[in-house]
Amino acid sequence: MALSEPELIQIRRKLHQIPEIGMEEFETQKELLKIIQAMPQDHLEVKTWKTAIMVHVLGTDGSKTIGYRTDIDGLPVTEATGLPYASQHPGRMHACGHDIHMTVALGILSHFAEVKPACNLTFIFQPAEENASGGKQLYESGALDAWMPDEIYAFHDNPQLPAGAIGCRQGTLFAGTCEIHAHFTGKSGHAAYPHQANDMVVAGAQFVNQIQTIVSRNVDPIQSGVVTLGHFSAGTTGNVIAGECQIDGTIRALTQVNNQLIQKRVRAIAEGVAQSFACELDLDLHQGGYLPVENNSQTTADFIAYMQQKPEVEFIETTPAMTGEDFGFLISKIPGTMFWLGVESPYSLHSEHLAPKEEAIMKGVTAMVGFLEHRQHAVFTAQYE
Incomplete structure (x- = not known):
């Protein structure tokens, strides 16, 4: 049974x-x-x-x-x-x-x-x-x-x-994601002598500020993208200039084209900050298999039609989500459909x-x-x- x-x-x-x-x-x-x-x-x-x-x-x-x-x-x-x-x-x-x-x-x-x-x-x-x-x-x-x-x-x-409930949609269901790991290295020093150091708190702050312009000024407003920096670490105490800064975050976009565009702009900004502050940069943009989950039009049309005509199924047409899923890689290689289960x-x-x-x-x-x-x-x- x-x-x-x-x-x-x-x-x-x-x-x-x-x-x-x-x-x-x-x-x-x-x-x-x-x-x-x-x-x-x-x-x-x-x-x-x-x-x-x-x-x-x-x-x-x-x-x-x-x-x-x-x-x-x-x-x-x-x-x-x-x-x-x-x-x-x-x-x-x-x-x-x-x-x-x-x-x-x-x-x-x-x-x-x-x-x-x-x-x-x-x-x-x-x-x-x-x-x-x-x-x-x-x-x-x-x-x-x-x-x-x-x-x-x-x-x-x-x-x-x-x-x-079953939720689904044609096109992209989940965003593609990419990790951001940026490490800036300058020169630490005494807070009283900033001219003898190279402050990575300031460099990191500039990177954080400039990143905020990517979606608003580079991504088509009709489309979507997210850049979130969730971790900023620098320095040890208030009267010591930080010689290093670590910043980590994530990129989310509903198409791979936009994900790659945002990655390109993150890299350009990071390299620009490093150049303007005369510091070293170690940047890792890691997407791996987390591509957008783009549902196949034929399998998804059949899936939606089947679920809609079943009276015992509560079907809900959903909107795209900025969550990531590594099923995006499999579905880029094999036609298919991902859906929500409530x-x-x-x-x-x-x-x-x-x-x-x-x-x-x-x-x-x-x-x-x-x-x-x-x-x-x-x-x-x-x-x-």
Whole structure:
């Protein structure tokens, strides 16, 4: 039998207790493998890569493969929900809801372990979405090559949507992101003798101020971009001129063109500040696999049409979000669709208080089992037309 709602809730609570940081999901992988191996294995093949798990479901016609991806890592957050099944790993929490993601994936997989699909399915339990571009690493490793999907689907939970609601849109769902790490090195000295030093607080402040003009003066106002600098560190005490300054932040843009434009301007400003203050610059702009999540027009049109015509599904057309997701890399290589699953919480993603409503789990499973069964027939119809 496919996993029931009470079983899925218990699975989710177990996974919630063992959050792990990306590429360290050893206990999570062990728990997932235990659940997967308890399913009928008649038409399943399972393999691992580092902490990733891939499950290939053999269909009656193996000419096409549909992919389904879930992320499995947690965040370095200390949980404050007070739940009886709260994290047992100090300083770690599934504050982004990946425990919900994994549980829904297991529910869908358990159905197709019982009911052989028309075409192949590849389920990807992917590590390191939060911190190390796990999707990019897995794709480039070659571990997925033999089971490479022709199209792929994934969701992210959304505390702002009603529990179980499905949200989606054509075009970009999530922004592409890029980390900013800027280190300026000058010369420290006595506060009374500024002419004998090279003050990196002043240099850093100029960098911070100039960065604020990028979106307002370089990005098309009809489009969107964000540059946030969240960390500024310099000096040791008030009467010593700081010889070094470290500034860290993030770039967010809904298109890769704008992300690269903003990166170019950040680099130009940083180099200009370094030149004008005669200091050294070490600048790292790191995007990795966090490309914009740009939904494929054909798969997304079919996904939206299916969800809209199902009376049991509460479908909501959503607007783009500046959150990042490394599914952007996978979807740049494989056509597909990402969507939201509502989990209705007063707290945001990454909050130490986030407690998703568990009734969303079975609704998500039911909606995606139905869609994947529908999609298999759509794929074969298009193939033979």
